[in-house]
Amino acid sequence: MHKLPVETPTKIVDRYFESIGWKPFRFQRSVWRAYQDGQSGLIHSATGTGKTLAAWMGPLLRWLQENPDRTKWNPKRSPSVRVLWVTPLRALAGDTEASLREPLDALQLPWQLESRTGDSKASAKSRQMKRLPTALVTTPESLSLMLTHERLLPQLAGVEAVIVDEWHELLGTKRGIQTELALARLRRLNPQLRTWGLSATLGNLEQAKDALVGVNPTGTVRIIEGYKKKRMKLESIIPARIDRFPWSGHIGTKMVPQVADRLDQVNSALVFANTRSQTELWYQHLLRQRPDWAGKIALHHGSLDTSVRRWVENGLRDGSLRAVVCTSSLDLGVDFTAVDLVLQIGSPKGAARLLQRAGRSGHQPDAESRLAFVPTNALELIELAAAQDAIRKGCLEARPMLNKPLDVLAQHVVTVAIGGGFVSGELLEEVRSSRAYESLTDTEWKWILDFVVHGGSSLTAYPDFHRVEQDGDRYVVTQRRTMTMHRMNIGTIVSDASMKVKYQKGATLGSVEESFLSKLNGGDKFLFAGKLVELVRVKDNVAYVKRAKGQPDSVPRWMGGRMPLSSELSAELRLKIEQAADGQLVGREMRALEGVFELQSRWSTLPRANQLLIERVETRGGHQLFVFPFEGRLVHEGLAAVLAYRISKLQKTTFTMACNDYGIVLQSPHRVELETVVDVNVFSTENLFGDILSSMNSTEMAKRQFRQIARVAGLIHPGYPGQRKSTSHVQASSNLFFDVFQEYDPDNLLLEQARREVLELQLESSRLFAALERIENSEILVREPPKVTPLAFPLLVDKLRERVSSETLGERIARMQTQLEKAADE
Template sequence: MLQPRPQTETPSQAVDRYFASIGWKPFRFQRSAWRAYANGASGLVHSATGTGKTLAVWMGPILKWIKENPDRTKWNPKRPPPVRVLWITPLRALAGDTEASLRAPIEGLGLPWLLESRTGDSKASAKARQNKRLPTALVTTPESLSLMLTHQRLLEQLQGLEAVVVDEWHELLGTKRGIQTELGLARLRKLNPQLRTWGVSATLGNLDEAQESLFGVDPPNQVRLIQGYTKKRLKLESLIPANMERFPWTGHIGTKMVPQVAELIAKVKSVLVFANTRSQTEIWYQHLLKQRPDWAGEIALHHGSLDASVRRWVENGLRDGSVRAVVCTSSLDLGVDFTAVDLVIQIGSPKGAARLLQRAGRSGHQPDAESRLAFVPTNAIELIELAAAQDAIGKGHLEARPLLRKPLDVLAQHVVTIAIGGGFGADELLREVRTTCAYQTLSDHEWQWVLDFVVRGGSSLEAYPDFHRVNVHAGRYIVEDRRRITAHRMNIGTIVSDASMKVKFMKGKTLGTAEEHFLSKLNPGDRFLFAGRLVALVRVRDNVAYVRRASGEPDSVPRWMGGRLPLSSELSAELRLKIQQASTGNLVGREMKALRRLFEIQQRWSLLPRGDQFLIERIETRGGHQLFLFPFEGRLVHEGLAALFAYRISRFQKTTFTMACNDYGIVLQSPHAVDIHDAIERKLFSSDSLVNDIMNSMNSTEMAKRQFRQIARVAGLIQQGFPGQGKSTSHIQASSNLFFDVFSQYDPDNLLLEQSRREVLEFQLESSRMLDALDRIERSEIVVMEPPKVTPLSFSLLVDKLRDRISSETLADRIRRLQSQLEKEADKG
C-alpha cells in the first residue's frame, strides 16, 4: 500500500514511493531509461526476462506527464489526457495481462489516465468509442495498428502521440509482422517527427540490427541502448526416465513422463507447462487430468486458438492463485508474467537457447529471484540438446534473428492501408517507406511495380476491375469504393494459416477455432480433444463447427499448422560440440551421464563423430539399403539436404530413394547398394550449383505455389471473405494456384513470383544454412561406417521412415520388437 504523499513531492519521489509500496527499489538501468526518455531520446531496453523491463519503459512517459502537471488538484479522471502512449504487443493473448501490469502504477500514483486495449479480441463497441477518442494509453497489436491507420479521424489524434513502445521486439524481429510494425512506425513518425520510439527486448543475439529495424535508418531523435540484467540466476533440471533406452525414437518418452511431471507440479504452488505445439497441449492436459482427477478446475489449458474468454479465465486464475498449473504454448511465452509462477516445465526441446532462456524466465519473475525450469524430453537424445542449450546460455551464444528484406506483399498491403487512411503522393510515401530498415534499398522499379499492382493489378490483371483497388486523382492515391475498404480492413495482417472455423457448443459458448482442413475430414459423431474437453462433431453450418460433449476416447486431436520449431544454428553447433565431448568420454552434467550406455553402443558399433568429422552409416535391413548421414543441422536443413543428396546420387546411379529426416540426421533408403565413396568423389557434398540443384531436386514449382498462396493473401490478391461468408481452404488454394499459373505464363517477371521462390529457399529450405553445412562437411573428415546393426543415432531415423508406411498401432508393435532385438544384441557385447 502506498505511503501517504508528502505535501511537496517531486515526480521522482512519487515513483520511488510507488516502488517502495510494492517492495521494490528502482534499478540503475531503469533510472537511465527514464532520464533518456525525459531528454527526448528513443531507446531499446535489453534485459533478461523478469528484471523490470516494462517499468523501465513505462515510467518514462508517466514521470514526464507528472512533471508537466504538478498541480494534483487539476487531475480529473473524468477528463483523461488525450492519447500519449501506444504500446504494441506481439500477441493479442498478452494484451489483457500487459494492460493489468501498466494499470498498476497508474492507479498507484493516482494518475487520471485512461488505459485501454484494442486487439482482435476487443468488442466492436469499444473500438467504435475509441474511433471517436483514443484513451491516454492504448495497448494494441501490429495488425490493429495497421487498422487504425485506415481511419483518418484516428490519424488526427495520433499526431499528438508522444511515444510508441514495442514490447518483446525480439519476437517480431525478422518476421513479416515485424516489417508490418516497421511500416506502421514510419507512418507514426511521419505524423509526429518528434515521436519517441522505445523497444523492450530480451534474449537477442543481433542488437545492432534490432535497433536499426526498430528506429529506422535515419531516426529523428537520439537513440539509446539501455542494458539491464542480461544474466539471471537460472536453475535447469531434467526429468530423466528411470529406464533410459539405448535405442530411442522421437515422441516415445513423451507422456510416459506424466507421473513424474504431476509429482513435480504437486510440490509447488503455480506452474506453466510449455509444449511446442497446440496439439501437444491438448494431449498433455488430458493426461495430467487422468493422472490427477482431483486437479479438475485447478489445471487449465491456454493456446492461441482458444476463445478470448477462455484465455482470460485462465489468466485470471493464475493471478488469483485458483489455477495450479497451465499447459500452454507460446501464448504465455512472452510479456509480463504472473508473479505467482515459481516453476516452468518444458515438454520437449525448445530448439533454441534463447527460447529456453525466455521460457525459464517466466518463473521467478523478479530481478533477484531464481528462475527454475524442468525439462521433459520426448526423445532421449533431446537430453543432449538441453546440455547444449545450457552451454550456449553460459557462453552467451544466443540466437540472432535474421532480418527480412523488401517483402513486396507486405508493402502492397501497407500501400492500400495508407491509401484508405487519407491517401498519399507517390514520392512522399516512397521517402517514408525508405526510412525503414526493411525497405531502405527499395528501387524505383520495385516501387513503381507495387503502385502499378495496387492500382491496376499489374500487367496481367488489368482487364479485371476487382484488382483495381487504388484510384489516382491529381497524383494522389486513394481508395474510394466502400466494399474494397471493408474487405481490406477484414484481411489486414501477415499471419497466414489455413482457413479456420469456430468450434462452438450447440447450446452454449464458443470454444475457439480449429483449422478447416482438420474439421473437414471429420464425420458427425467423431470425437476429438479441444479446449481441454472431449467433444463430438454434430454438424458444420455457416463456417461454424457445432459440437457436443462426449465421453470415451478421442478419435483424433486437431493438428494446427506451423507448430514445428526448427533447430537453431547456434544450438546445432553446441550439439555437435557435446557429441564430440562424448566421443572422448567427457560426459559433463546429469543429462550427458544419463546417456552413457547409449553413447557406448554408438561408439562400439559405429562412431560418435568429432566436430571435424562427418559420419555416414551404411546398413542393410529387410527394407533395403540404408544410408544414414548425420549433419546435426536441424530438420528443415536436412529436408533440403536429403533431396539434394538423392538427386545428385541418382544422376550417376539409377535407383530410387525413400527419405526421412530428424534434427540430427538423414536416411536414404534404396533397393540397390549405393557406392558412397564414388558419390563423394563426384562432389556429393559440394556447395557448387547449390540453388540450381535444389530447384531440380525438389518439386520446386509446387513448393513455390504453396509459398505464393501466403504471399497472395498478404498482398490482397485473395481474401478470407466477410464474416459469415468465409472462403474454404480449397477455394483459396485454387485461386492462388490460378494466379500463380497466370503470372508464370503471362507475367514471368512478376515480382511476387520472384519473392515466392526466394522465400522457398530461405524459409522452407534454409538454403543459407544448407550452404554453410555443405562447406563444413567438405572441410570435414568423411567417415563411412558399416555397423553390424542399426545404431542408437540411426534408430530414430529408421522409425521416422517407418511412420510413413505403417499405421500407428502396428508401428508401436514393430518398434518394440526392433528395440528388443537391438537391446539383446547390445547386451552380447
C-alpha cells in the same frame, strides 16, 4: 505561511516503488533519463526483471514534469493521446493494460488507458474513433487499421512515444515488417517521435535496434542492457531407464507419473509443450494419472476461446489452479508471479526459447527461475546439455531478418491510400526510412504502384484489382467496397481457415483448422479444449459437438508446430557429442546417456565437431545411408533432396528419404558406391540453389507459399465474418493467380518473392549453404556398422511411419528395439 515544497517527479516515482517494496534498478533510471532527453532505444533484459516499468515510467515522468501543479489536473478530462503500446499478442493486451494501470492509479494521474485489439468491443472502438485515450494498448494489425482512418491522423501526430513490447517476437516476421512500416508512418506524422522496444533473449541486438528506429533516425538511439542473467535453476527429469535405441514420436507420456510427482511438490506450475496437439494429450494424461486434479489443472493455447483463456489466466493469478498445460500462448508478457516451476516437455530447440520459458517462473527481478526439462526421447537430453552451455556462453539465437517483402508493402500502400492518400515520392522516402525497405529500388516501387492501381500487367482488364486511383499527383482509394474489404483483411497472419467449435447447446470452445474437421465424419470423437467431444454436424462454418465418452479417434493438428533446431544450438550439440567421443560426460544429462554413447562408439563412432559421419547399413527395407550433419530438420530436408539428386546423377537409383534434427536417411534398392560420392564431393556448395530447385517440387512449394503472399497482398480474400470462404476455394483462387502470372506475367515480383521465401523460410537455404561450407572443410567418416546404431534408429522409425502395417507403429518399434538390444548385449 510557507508553501510546502513540491515533490519532484523522480521523488514521486521513487515513493511509488517504495510502496510496492522495490527500488528502481540502474538500467530503469538510465531509460527514464534517455526518455527525458528525447532519445529512442531498445531495452534488453531477462524475463521478469522490470522492462515494463522501465519503458512506462519515462512518459509518466515527462508528463509529471510538464504538469507539476496537481490542482490543475482534471480527472474528468484526460490528456490527449501520448503513448501507443504495441503488443504482439492480442491475448496479452488485457494483461498489459492491468500492469500499466497499477502505477497510473497509485500516482493518481488523470490519464485514460484503454486497449484496442480484435477482441475489443465495437462500442469502445467507436468511442476511440472520436477521441483516442491518453495511452492505448494495441497490436500491429489494429495500429495499421487506425492508419486507414484519416480523421485519426491529427491525433496520431500528437503521439509522443510508441513502445513495442516483446520486440524479439515480431523481429524477422512479416508482422514485424508491418510494425516497421506503421512506425515509419507515425514518424512522418511526428518527426520527434520516441520509439522504444522491449526485448529479452536476443542475439542480434544491433539489427533489432535498427529495425525498430529505422534508417537515419533523429536523435540518439540507445541499447540499454538490464539484467542479462537471472538466477536460474535448470534440471532434467531423467527416466529411470534410458533406451539405447531412442525414438521420437511417443511424446514422452511415459514420464507422466514423474511430472505429476513434481507438480505435487509445488503450489503452481506451467507445463509447456511445443504444439497444441501435445498440450491436449498431456492434459488428458495428467488427469488420467490424477483424477482428483479435475478443476485444479487447466489447458491454454491460442485456438481456445478468449473466455476460456481468460478464466485460465485468472486462475493462475488467484492461485486456484495448480498447473496449466500450455504452448507459447503463455510464453510472453503475462505476469504470473505465483508460478513456482516451469516444466518443458520436449526440447524447445533453442537456448533463447528455453530462457524465455524458464523466466515465466519466479517472474520478479530477485526471484530464482526454476525449469524442469522432460525429454520425449533420450537424445533430447543432449539438446538440454547443449542449451545450458549456450546460455552460459551467452550464445543466444539471432532472429534472421526479412528483406523487403512486397506483399506487405502492397498492403501498406493501400492502407495509406485509404487513410488520406499519398504522393508517390513522399511515401517512397518514408518507406525507405524503414530498415526492411532501405534497398527498395525505383523499379520495384513503380511495380508496386502499378499493382495496386491496375492489378499489374496481367490483371488490368479486371476492375476488382483497380484498388487505388490517381487524383492529380495523389493516390487515393474512393471505393467503399475496397475500403471495407481491406480493413477486414488487414494483417499478415495467414493460417488455414478455421471453424468455431461449439456445444450444441451452450459455450464456444474455440477454433480448429478446417483441414482437420474436413477429415471427420459425424460421430467421430476428438480431444479439444481438454475435453473428449463428438462431432454432431457442421453448419454455417461452425462445428457443433457434444460431450463424449471412450477413446478419441483423433487429436486436432494445427499448422506451425514444426520448430527446427536453431543454428546456435546445433553448434553446441556437435561440441557435446565431441566431448562424449573424448569420454567427457559433463552433467547429469550426458552421464545418463553413457550406455547410448558406448554402443554408438562400439558399433560405429561418435563424430567430432569437424567430422561428418555417414553410416551404411543394409536392412530388410533396402540399403540405408545415414548422414549426420546435426544441423536441424529444415536444413536436412533441403540437404536430403540435394544429396539424392546429386547421387542419382552419378549412379542410377531411386531414393526414399526421412530426416530429423540430427540427420537424414536415404533408402535405395541399390548399394551406393560411397567412394565415388565422396570423391565427386556431393557436399559442394557449387550450383546449390539450382540443384535445390531441380531436386524438389519447387513449383508446388512456390504455389503453397504464394497462397500466403496473395492473401497479404490483397489478391484473394478469405471472405466476410461468418461467411468465410473454404480453404479449397481460397487455394483454387491462389493457384489460378499463380498459373496466370507464370504464363502471362513471368516477371511478376510476387512470383519471385514466393520462390525466394521457399528457399529462405521453408528450406533455410542460407543455413544449408553455411552447413555445406562447414562439411566441405570437415573429415568424412564412412562406417558400416553391423546393425542400425542408436543415432540412426530414430531416422529408421521416421522411415517406417510411411508404411502401412496391420501392427501399430509402437508394437513394431518395440520388437525392433528388443532385437537390437539383444544384439547389443551379445
